[in-house]
Amino acid sequence: MAFATAIILAFAAVILSNILWQGWEAFSWRFITSRADQNMFDSQQAGVLQMIAGTSARVVLMTIFVMPIGVITAIYLTEYARKDSLLTNLIQSAVNNLAGVPSIVFGLFGLGFFVNFIGGNLDLILRPEQAAPYWRNPALIWASLTLAVMTLPVVIVSTEEALKAIPPGLREASMALGATRLETVIRIVIPQALPGIMTGGVLAVGRAAGEVAPILFTGAAYYMSGYPSHLTDQFMDLGYHIFILSTQSPDIEGTRSILYATVITLLLLTFTLNLLTILMRARIRTKLRTFH
Amino acid sequence: MSQTQIENAADHEKAEAPLIVTRDLSVHYGAVQALNQISLNVSEHLVTAFIGPSGCGKSTLLRCFNRMNDLIDHVKTTGKVTIAGHDIYRSDIDVVQLRKKVGMVFQKSNPFPKSIRENIMYGLRLHGMRESNRLNEVVESSLRSAALWDEVKDRLDTNALTLSGGQQQRLCIARAIAIQPEILLMDEPASALDPVATAKIEELILTLKERYTIVIVTHNMQQATRISDKTAFFYLGALVEYGNTQAIFTNPKNRQTEDYVTGRFG
Ligand SMILES: Nc1ncnc2c1ncn2[C@@H]1O[C@H](COP(=O)(O)OP(=O)(O)O)[C@@H](O)[C@H]1O
Ligand SMILES: [Mg+2]
Numbered sequence: 001m002a003f004a005t006a007i008i009l010a011f012a013a014v015i016l017s018n019i020l021w022q023g024w025e026a027f028s029w030r031f032i033t034s035r036a037d038q039n040m041f042d043s044q045q046a047g048v049l050q051m052i053a054g055t056s057a058r059v060v061l062m063t064i065f066v067m068p069i070g071v072i073t074a075i076y077l078t079e080y081a082r083k084d085s086l087l088t089n090l091i092q093s094a095v096n097n098l099a100g101v102p103s104i105v106f107g108l109f110g111l112g113f114f115v116n117f118i119g120g121n122l123d124l125i126l127r128p129e130q131a132a133p134y135w136r137n138p139a140l141i142w143a144s145l146t147l148a149v150m151t152l153p154v155v156i157v158s159t160e161e162a163l164k165a166i167p168p169g170l171r172e173a174s175m176a177l178g179a180t181r182l183e184t185v186i187r188i189v190i191p192q193a194l195p196g197i198m199t200g201g202v203l204a205v206g207r208a209a210g211e212v213a214p215i216l217f218t219g220a221a222y223y224m225s226g227y228p229s230h231l232t233d234q235f236m237d238l239g240y241h242i243f244i245l246s247t248q249s250p251d252i253e254g255t256r257s258i259l260y261a262t263v264i265t266l267l268l269l270t271f272t273l274n275l276l277t278i279l280m281r282a283r284i285r286t287k288l289r290t291f292h
Numbered sequence: 293m294s295q296t297q298i299e300n301a302a303d304h305e306k307a308e309a310p311l312i313v314t315r316d317l318s319v320h321y322g323a324v325q326a327l328n329q330i331s332l333n334v335s336e337h338l339v340t341a342f343i344g345p346s347g348c349g350k351s352t353l354l355r356c357f358n359r360m361n362d363l364i365d366h367v368k369t370t371g372k373v374t375i376a377g378h379d380i381y382r383s384d385i386d387v388v389q390l391r392k393k394v395g396m397v398f399q400k401s402n403p404f405p406k407s408i409r410e411n412i413m414y415g416l417r418l419h420g421m422r423e424s425n426r427l428n429e430v431v432e433s434s435l436r437s438a439a440l441w442d443e444v445k446d447r448l449d450t451n452a453l454t455l456s457g458g459q460q461q462r463l464c465i466a467r468a469i470a471i472q473p474e475i476l477l478m479d480e481p482a483s484a485l486d487p488v489a490t491a492k493i494e495e496l497i498l499t500l501k502e503r504y505t506i507v508i509v510t511h512n513m514q515q516a517t518r519i520s521d522k523t524a525f526f527y528l529g530a531l532v533e534y535g536n537t538q539a540i541f542t543n544p545k546n547r548q549t550e551d552y553v554t555g556r557f558g
Binding site: 082083084167169170172173174175176177178179180183187188192 | 358360363365388389391392395396398400402403404405414415418419464467468471
C-alpha cells in the first residue's frame with residue numbers, strides 16, 4: 001500500500017516537474033493576461049486569456065446545468081421513488097452505464113443531439129425565415145450541456161451517497177411533526193447532504209475542466225477574435241489549445257514552451273476551481289457542526 | 293380533525309372515553325402480515341401500554357395512529373382507525389393535521405442536528421408560527437414540560453447532539469409537545485437509556501398524562517406496571533389480552549399473557 005502510494009506520488013512528481021521545467025520559460029503574467037490576437041504560435045506574443053475565459057465559462061455553465069438536474073434526480077431516486085420501480089431501475093442502470101462511456105462518444109452525442117437536433121429545431125421554430133443556421137452551430141451552450149450530460153452520473157452518485165448517509169430517523173422525526181416530504185427534503189435532507197452534494201460538484205468540475213473530446217464538435221473554436229459574449233458563441237479552450245499547439249504548430253520545437261505554459265495554466269485553473277468548491281464545502285461543514 | 297371536534301369529544305369525557313378506536317385493523321408489509329384484525333379502544337387521558345415479544349406488531353400498530361406506515365413501500369392497511377370519531381384512513385383526511393394532533397417519540401432518539409432551540413421551533417414553524425417572541429415562549433414552556441429547561445436554558449443555541457442520550461430523548465418529547473398534540477405515541481422511548489435517565493422519562497410520562505393521551509410501547513414489564521393504566525398484550529400480530537394494567541399483571545385471563553408477564557415466555 002505504502003509502496004503503491006510512493007510509486008503514484010513519484011509518477012505525479014515526475015510528470016509535474018517535467019511540465020514545470022518545459023513551460024516555466026514561457027509562463028508569465030503577460031502570457032496569462034494577453035489575448036491570442038497576435039500570432040498564437042509566437043512564444044513572445046502568444047497569450048491564453050481567451051482560453052482561460054472560454055474554459056472557465058464552459059465549466060461554470062456546465063455546473064449550473066448539471067447540479068440542479070443531478071441533485072433533483074438523486075433526491076427523486078432516494079426520497080421519492082419506490083426502490084423497485086421500473087423507472088428507478090432504468091435511471092440507475094443509465095447512471096451506471098453512462099459513467100463508463102468514453103468522452104468522445106459524448107462529443108458525438110452532443111453534436112447529434114444538442115447541435116443538430118435541438119439547435120436545428122430551435123432554428124426552425126424561432127427563425128423560420130432565415131436560411132443561415134443560428135442555433136445549429138457549435139456553441140458555448142451546447143458544449144456546456146454536453147459536459148453536463150457527461151458529468152451527470154458523478155453528481156447523481158455523490159448526491160445519492162450523501163442522502164443515504166442521513167439517518168432515516170431524521171426524516172421520520174420531521175414527518176411525524178407534520179412536515180410533508182418536500183418540507184423534509186428542503187429543511188432537513190438537503191442541508192445535511194450539502195457537503196456531499198458539493199463533493200459531487202468538485203468531482204464534476206475536475207472531470208470536465210480538462211476534457212477536450214466532448215467540446216471538439218460542440219463548441220470549441222480553433223481561433224476567434226475576442227471573447228464569447230453569447231451562449232451561442234463559440235469559444236477558445238485551454239485543453240483544445242494544448243491539442244492545437246501539439247499537433248498544428250508550424251514549428252513544434254519553437255512552440256513547445258508555450259504548449260507547456262498552457263498546460264500549467266490549465267492545471268492552475270483546475271486547481272483553483274476545485275479549491276473554491278472545497279473551501280465552500282469546508283465552510284458548510286463547520287457551519288453544520290457548530291451552528292445548526 | 294378540527295379543534296372544536298376534538299373539544300366536543302372531550303366534553304362528554306367520562307372516566308374512560310375512547311379516543312382512538314380500531315376495528316379489524318390488519319397491516320401487511322408485502323406478503324408479511326404484521327397485524328391481524330386488531331380491535332381495541334384507547335381511552336382518553338390514560339397511559340396505555342403495548343407489550344409483547346419482538347416482532348409482534350406493537351410498533352406497527354402505534355404507527356397506524358399517525359399513519360407513519362404510509363411512508364413504507366408496499367404497506368397495506370385494512371380495517372378502520374378512528375380518532376375522536378374521525379376515520380383517519382379516509383382519503384380526504386389531512387395527514388399533516390393528523391400528525392400535528394398525534395405526536396410521536398421514537399425508540400432511537402432523533403433530534404435534528406440543529407440547535408436545541410431550532411429543534412423545538414421546527415414543528416412550530418411548519419405549522420405557521422413566525423413571531424419570535426411567541427416562538428421563544430413555546431421553546432421555554434415545552435422544555436419545562438419535558439423537564440429539560442433547567443439543564444439547557446443556558447445553552448439553547450448549542451447543537452442538540454451535544455446533549456446526553458436521556459436529554460436528547462426528553463428534547464424529542466419537548467419537540468413533540470411543542471405543537472400541542474392531543475395524543476403522544478411513544479415507541480420504547482427509554483429502551484436505549486440508563487436507569488437514571490429512564491426514571492426521569494417515566495416520571496415525565498406520569499406528569500404528561502394530565503394533558504395528553506399516551507400510548508407507549510415497552511419491553512420493560514416493571515415500566516408498564518409503574519406508568520400505565522391499561523395494558524394490551526400482543527402476540528404474533530394479534531391482540532391477546534387488553535385490560536387494566538393491574539389486572540393484566542396480577543390476574544391475566546390468558547395463558548400466553550401470564551407466561552409473558554411472568555417472564556416464562558419462550
Ligand atoms: N418496514 C418493514 N418492512 C417489512 N416488514 C416489516 C417492516 N416493519 C416491520 N415489519 C415486520 O412486521 C412485523 C411486526 O413488526 P413491528 O411492528 O416492528 O414489531 P414490534 O414493534 O412489536 O417489535 C415483524 O414481523 C417485522 O419483521
Ligand atoms: Mg418495535
